[in-house]
Amino acid sequence: MVSYRLAAAAAAAGLASSAVAQTFQRLGGCPTLGCVFPPDQQDFLAGQFFDIRLEVHAPVNGSEATDGVPDENFSLTIGKVGEAAQPVTQFFGLEEPALEAWNFTWYEDLFAADAEAPSVVNVASKAYRRVALYEPGEYEAVLSYNGTNTTAYWLVRDIDEVRKTKNVLLFIGDGMTTNMITAARLIAHKQINGRYQSTMAMDKFPVLGHQMTHSLDSFITDSANSATALYTGHKSSVNALGVYADSSEDPFDDPKVETIAEIFHRIWNGHVGIVSTAFIADATPAALTAHTRDRDQYGAVIDSFIHGIVNYTWTQWSGPDVLFGGGAEQFCSPDLGGETYMDLDYYNVFRDAGYSVISNNTELQAASDSERVLGIFSVSNMAKWLDRNVYTDNLSDQENSPDCLGNDATDQPGLVNMTLKAIDILNTRATANGSETGWFIMSEAASIDKQMHALDYDRALGELLELDDTIKKSIAHLTELGILNETLIVVTADHGHGFDVFGNADTQYLNAQTDDRAKRNAIGSYQESGESQYINTGNLRYADSFFPSNWDPRYTLAQGLGAHPDVRENYQVHKDGPRTPAVNITGFASNDYFVNPKDNPNGFIINGTLPTNAAQGVHSLTDVPVFAMGPCQETFGGVYSSIDVFFHIASCLGLSRPNGPDSGSNTTVPVGSGAGTGGQGGHHGGPGNWNGPKNGVPGYHQYGPNAPRYGGRGPWKQ
Amino acid sequence: MVSYRLAAAAAAAGLASSAVAQTFQRLGGCPTLGCVFPPDQQDFLAGQFFDIRLEVHAPVNGSEATDGVPDENFSLTIGKVGEAAQPVTQFFGLEEPALEAWNFTWYEDLFAADAEAPSVVNVASKAYRRVALYEPGEYEAVLSYNGTNTTAYWLVRDIDEVRKTKNVLLFIGDGMTTNMITAARLIAHKQINGRYQSTMAMDKFPVLGHQMTHSLDSFITDSANSATALYTGHKSSVNALGVYADSSEDPFDDPKVETIAEIFHRIWNGHVGIVSTAFIADATPAALTAHTRDRDQYGAVIDSFIHGIVNYTWTQWSGPDVLFGGGAEQFCSPDLGGETYMDLDYYNVFRDAGYSVISNNTELQAASDSERVLGIFSVSNMAKWLDRNVYTDNLSDQENSPDCLGNDATDQPGLVNMTLKAIDILNTRATANGSETGWFIMSEAASIDKQMHALDYDRALGELLELDDTIKKSIAHLTELGILNETLIVVTADHGHGFDVFGNADTQYLNAQTDDRAKRNAIGSYQESGESQYINTGNLRYADSFFPSNWDPRYTLAQGLGAHPDVRENYQVHKDGPRTPAVNITGFASNDYFVNPKDNPNGFIINGTLPTNAAQGVHSLTDVPVFAMGPCQETFGGVYSSIDVFFHIASCLGLSRPNGPDSGSNTTVPVGSGAGTGGQGGHHGGPGNWNGPKNGVPGYHQYGPNAPRYGGRGPWKQ
The missing domain is CATH 2.60.40 (Immunoglobulin-like)
Structure with missing residues (x-):
């Protein structure tokens, strides 16, 4: 034809x-x-x-x-x-x-x-x-x-409605590229004569793919845009969550597309878990339920997690079983500095809906597996693996306790803890009373991206290794639970950063030199790159895991991004907490960034490749990897668009309804004897109608004044 | 156990x-x-x-x-x-x-x-x-x-001796990463609303893998080192071809390992073709037959192509059917400036061995498919796709004709021409007289790497697109010949460069600004990256191929490597020929590189991240992709070591002899009725003996004076 x-x-x-x-x-x-x-x-x-x-x-x-x-x-x-x-x-x-x-x-x-x-x-x-x-x-x-x-x-797409997997565990390494995985392997896994003696959990996945992240209208994507593609199968625009961006001012009237979580819940009554090390209103978790052109509508995002979309006729939604992450500022009462939707205390909103609310790792471990749980463990983004495990003094004086009382959140769980608990809860609840509905968990290692933005390579790689450790332990845990063979595991990213390692740095030599050009002679490439000195000895908190035992060796990695503000590099770990490479020090220009005088004072300066109003690195073009194992894994091989991740998962979960809204009732969940709940469909062509202001309060947060968009460049979202 | x-x-x-x-x-x-x-x-x-x-x-x-x-x-x-x-x-x-x-x-x-x-x-x-x-x-x-x-x-390794493919076509994109493939796709393939309307030939391969390039003794590899791993299954050291590097001065006495070409020839009498856009003595082609610790022994490398290794008892070798590339300087008589092994005219050496010798694309097209052919098309590396097809004036005044008479090599074939001809010759010769021996061709896009070293992103991506075009046309040609289903095609790289695209550059705006910081504001990321303006219209010489129709749009790619010398960037195509980003201008230091005053005078300066004696970018750590299709393709999925590429190909070709040297005689070549020649084995434990100087002339080129090795850093080989 x-x-x-x-x-x-x-x-x-x-x-x-x-x-x-x-x-x-x-x-x-x-x-x-x-x-x-x-x-x-x-x-x-x-x-x-x-x-x-x-x-x-x-x-x-x-x-x-x-x-x-x-x-x-x-x-x-x-x-x-x-x-x-x-x-x-x-x-x-x-x-x-x-x-x-x-x-x-x-x-x-x-x-x-x-x-x-x-x-x-x-x-x-x-x-x-x-x-x-x-x-x-x-x-x-x-x-x-x-x-x-x-x-x-x-x-x-002509996709049959046969369900091929009961559960889906989707890991997203935000901003994670193959280059970063290679670097993480180098510092955490021992090699002898060029042969790795152990490898990453990701390396062991049977199926490898690449996904192309090009967005609807720009070849570099942000995390809102790319998460929309991964979760809905529809490419979108920067800052848009679950919608195509229209030109109106209202950030909530843009045309929506239903997400994998919403469809799975609607069709199968499936159980959903959302886990992230970011503030939980951040784009990657948000895009599972939010529908707004403006990812900064954090309060409304939090409301969408529990209420779904209520200002328009939309799919039914009744909240996830698990919501774990940071971002207490969108939950605490405004009296405590919270910036919440409708000025409500969202801890109470969740409690009123029957959620257990927990706030630290001790409570996480103790939580019941049969209740719905909201776990918010810090203000803003959660602590990084490197600070939780090595430079623990950096957990102090953060005033980031999730009760917004200004204490320190020193008992934060890691991605491992949150994900294993999410599996326990989802598995318990999705099998209660003989149910066979299955579950979908999205677990995000958010600060790979956030620390690459900050050019803090050590922390970014630490987060990536924690993700890999989480994958490893999740596989072991699913095996213990006897559900590994009914769980599709997909590991991917939403976009890249232009990062690579190009040699080593003899930090002792670099520190002994007094001028910038001499310091650069500390970089060793090719044969002088030698072997990694971050050798893993497995003596950290995760005793059976692969992390460097020495983050501060004499010979470190010479590494970096092609896209950066003015920076000063010394290729040494930032022991005092996450890096701030560039600052606005001129005073007379509002967004004019130079090298942070406090960052790596003994390093050498590299002037930037980004506009001078950029304080951080930016995302890159590269295709990102997809690793798959479990039922349906074979569909994830080769090179394809980011939207295909959605279509593959949707196909595996049996979410397609090619025979109309009423089909699917005879379709059963694979593995196990229970029947699915059947497609609830929704009538073909329900009227599209504006239901008016929600909760009697007029409108949502406005999209700002009618200022010209694209008014100059950056700063950008992550 | x-x-x-x-x-x-x-x-x-x-x-x-x-x-x-x-x-x-x-x-x-x-x-x-x-x-x-x-x-x-x-x-x-x-x-x-x-x-x-x-x-x-x-x-x-x-x-x-x-x-x-x-x-x-x-x-x-x-x-x-x-x-x-x-x-x-x-x-x-x-x-x-x-x-x-x-x-x-x-x-x-x-x-x-x-x-x-x-x-x-x-x-x-x-x-x-x-x-x-x-x-x-x-x-x-x-x-x-x-x-x-x-x-x-x-x-x-416990690999059976069953042969699973008749032919192997191995493409190597030197220095090619997933990031570069993504960038090449962006400039050569049309997308609408985020959906590519066509994709790369590589993208269509059914099986995708990643290989880890870590070498024996350094985590950054050069091309000699990595080619040794790919061809022999043995990790080696920088600059070493087909040997483990010992500490002796003699570059030819190091312990050898047999290559895929040698084993295939010895066991199956298989036909071998070698194609590269580099000077043909360069590391990637050289490593198929050369065994030396020093890749710079170019003359001896050329001799190894035709004579194999003769100074020690070694595997039999009688020359490839096809040897196509640049590098006339290692063939021409010393009277014409040739720098040849034993001061011989190697065109004559090949002629005397029965080779047809050709020197331009016209002769290539006219060459018989039944003869062995040496095609040397230029002095040094061959012309780049961008200069052969777009900026053709750059072919003039090169004085690079392969006869070394100082004329211009204006009629150079591209990788497509060379590879298709190699397939014709190998297919003809390997099936002559009812033979079913099969063939192995290695086709290298060498200047992806060479132009990334020079930070000439346009030329590097042009070479990558030519590689992809070659893959596409090779598949079509194998289909025409009826041998696609008996040919394993593998596309991979030997290492990476830390390259990515991070946005666009409004070159009109950049050029209108007068200071470096203002010029940087021409860079657009995220939503400002917009869509590619290199839109392909297919109106170039390769009418049915995918290349940009406009290499000089207003909005170009903002791109680069993390590892570079001092450079000045304007993100515009270099119309006058390959780029030279940095030069030694101080005069008083022998290896002290600064921005080339003639390179991008309207750009902005980025000071380097490499030692100041580095004139170019360097290789990076990243795992590189492997694409496979054809018999045995399934073994190339997932993540593995570079040496596994050798073991997979060797397994597919039935080269393993687990039952001893005399087994294999009953093993037949798959597809077709002819029996293989059987393993010729070689006796178990033949004496290792030094056969003395070759051809009666004492010794080989010496490995230089007994100067300390590692005497300071760089400059490095590619």
Whole structure:
């Protein structure tokens, strides 16, 4: 058959080349003046809920200037390719929604930003809420406006509804690349004559893949954007969680796509666990339940964990069994400095919903396996492995206790503790009363990324080794529980940082030199790189684990990122806590970063490769690895898009409903005798309607003033 | 059973920790004063030829000082673990070789090098030539000297002798990483809304693996070292080709290990093709037949291609069917400036051996498929894809014609042309007269590495795209020939460079700024990275291929390596030919590199991260990808050592002889009816003997004066 998708590709390329500045885009996913979200070339899981947003743009000034009046009489038709199309309302059985109108501004390029000359766009728009496509195949969505069309080709993948795994354990090493895994192996595993005597737990996985992280509208992604791709199968934009980003100010009205956690819960009544070493409102955990264009809406993210989405008709959601991480500031009462949604004490909100609330590792170990548990163990991001295990003095004077009373959170669990407990709870609850619903746990090693941003290579690699240790112990624990063979384990990342090791540094020699060029002669490459001196002797707290025994050897790793602010490197461990490589010291410019005078004063300076308002390193392009083992593992080999991680997991969990919303009731969970709860479906084409302000309080947090977006570059989210 | 290998690991670690300076090593693979080569923890293919070298060291001064008199009464016993050991001569049926003696010097660390205070070591040594182990299992080789022992545990892998593929096509992207593949995909393949509309040929391979490149004695490898691991299954040292590096001055007396090409030729009479875009004496092609501790012995490398190793009893070798690449300077008569082995005209040497000799793409296309062909297409490395196809003026004034007459080599083939022709010739010759011997071709994209060294990202990515195009066209050609299903295709690299892309650069904005910090504000990350503007339109010479149509867009890639000399970046294509980022401009220091004043004068400066005597970037640590398709593909998944690439290919080709030298005669080549030629074996334990100077001319090129090795850092080989 003719590939309509390829035809669409050619058409879109032609249009794109007419844009004045392709980098600062009027609106990602919309190269023409008519926008359809989901946009062209998107794939869908059969039965997955999504919203449709249409926008017609009328630029008032700038390179695309029109009369400034958007055509309000636009319309959308949908049909399978080669079949008759229907108006969208008829196709989905919807009522026509209200017309919306707004305007927005943007800068076309850096020259326009410097000149503070924004382009203004008037918008007419409609949104169709919570629809789904079931029948596999290619669909054509045609927006007609101003006598022209914008066509989006959508593909419902032909995936059967057979469930192949009972449980899924998804590990995300945030920002983790193959290069970092190689470096972590080098410092934690012994080699003799080039032969490793032990290897990483990841290295032992039978199936290896690479996923391409290119986002909807930029080739470098942030963690919100990439988590959306991994969890929903839909590429999105920087800062967006579970939505396509529209141009409206409201960060909560953007068109949503249903996540793996939501679908699994809806179809199978599956149990969900969320674990992260970040503040738990951070993008990677948030994207499992939040739907907002602005990842900074932390309070609303926390609310979504327990209530799901309530301002629009959306999928049912009743909270995870386990929510473990940092970020007490989004839970504590505002009286204690909390910055919470609706100014509520979210510890109490969770308690009122029946959660046990715990706040340290001792309570974690003691917690019942049969209750739902909220565990918030620190203000902000949790302590790093290196500080919890080696430089423990750095746990003091942090004033980060999760009760927000200003004490130190000195009894924080590690990712191992949180993940093993999550497995125990999920396994207990998902099998209670003969249930066979299964579970899905996402466990994130967040500070691989956060410490790579800070160019604190030691801490980043420590976090990566803790992730690997968690994987190793999780496999052992699943084996003990007798459920390893019914659990798909996937380890991947959401994006990279341009990191590698290029030799060693003789720190004794470097420290003895007095000028920058002489210090650089301490770097040894090739044969002079020698062997790692971080030799593991297994004598740390994790006695049976692989971590360096000496983080401060004479010969360290010469390593770094290609993308960085001005820095001073001495390639030595930061014993006093996480690194701050660059600071704003000039005083007269608000975002003008130079080398931090307190960072590595004995090192040599490397001036930056990033804009001078960047204080940290940034994400990189590289494909990231995927390791898989367990039922369905074979689907994760080779090279594919980030969205395929979603489709593979969804397929393994039997979440596709190609035969319509009512199918699936006869489908059983593999392994074990219990039947699944069957697909609850949701009616084909439920009306998309705005339910009005939630809890009687008007609106959500606003998306800030109508300032031009893309107003200069950085600082960026992580 | 008890793992003796682990016990050995613990013992060796204890010894290593007593060394004063682990980085500058007295001798790689020998942490004690008694050295056994092959050293501890090495694996062998059953029946693979190798030499044994023993050394007893007596340091005269320095941290390990002794009386300076090495024990000459050392002895070696060998036996399977758990069985009685025998003296080495008895075990292999050898006569006792002559005792050798020499001394060498080394610097213990950078302070010693600065002080010019070398440590001197007196050595007593013996070498046992061309032995082999057949019976799978663990062996213990114990060197006794001075009342103590050095034990090496060796493993003969238990691999059956069943042949699973008829042909092997091995592609090596020198220095190629996953990060680079990602960048190449971005500039050459169209995406719409985050979805690639086409992907790389590599991306389509069904099996993906990662290989760990850690070398015998340093964690950063060079290409000689890593090629040895890939071709022999034995880790080696920087600059070493097909040998373990001993401490003697002679670069040709080091203990050899038989290569995949040699074994395939010996056992199956298999046909071999060697293709590279480098000068053909360069490390990656050289390592298929050369055995020397010094990769710079270019003349001897060329001789090894046609004559194999003749100064010692070694495996039979009668030359490849195809040898294509650059490097005329090692072929032309010295009268024309050639620097050849024995001052011979090597074009004539090859002609005399029956080779057709060709010198340009026209002759390549016209060459007979039934003759052996030597194709040398330029002096030095061959022209880059970007210069052959886009900036063609750069082919002029190179004075690099392969006849060494000083004309320009303007009609150079690309890797595609050379590889497709190699397939035609190998396929014709390997099937002539009903033969079913099969073939092995190694095709190297050498200048991915060479241009990454030069920080010339555009040219490096162009070379990578040419490699991918070669893979694509080779698959199509094998399909046309009807031999795709009997050909194992493996694509891998030998090491990485710490490269990644971190955003875009608005070159128009960058060029309009006048100071370095302002220029950096042209870099866009995350959402500002936008979409690639190198959009492929397929209108280049390779009309059906994927290359950028515009190498000079306004928005380019912001990219780079973490390891570099002082550089000035403007992220714009170098239209005048390959880049030279740093030069020695101070005049008073012989190796003191600064930014090249002619390179990117409108860019911003980044001071280096490497020693100031480094003019280029250096290799990095990262695991590199392995893509496999065809018979036996399944063995290449997951994460493994670089040596496993050898063992997997050897296993697929049926090269293991676990039942002794005379087995294998009944083994047939898969696919097709002809029987293999059977293993020719070679007698178990042929005497190791020095055959004296070759061709009546005394000695080989010497290994230079007895200057201390490790005398300061860099410059390094690639």
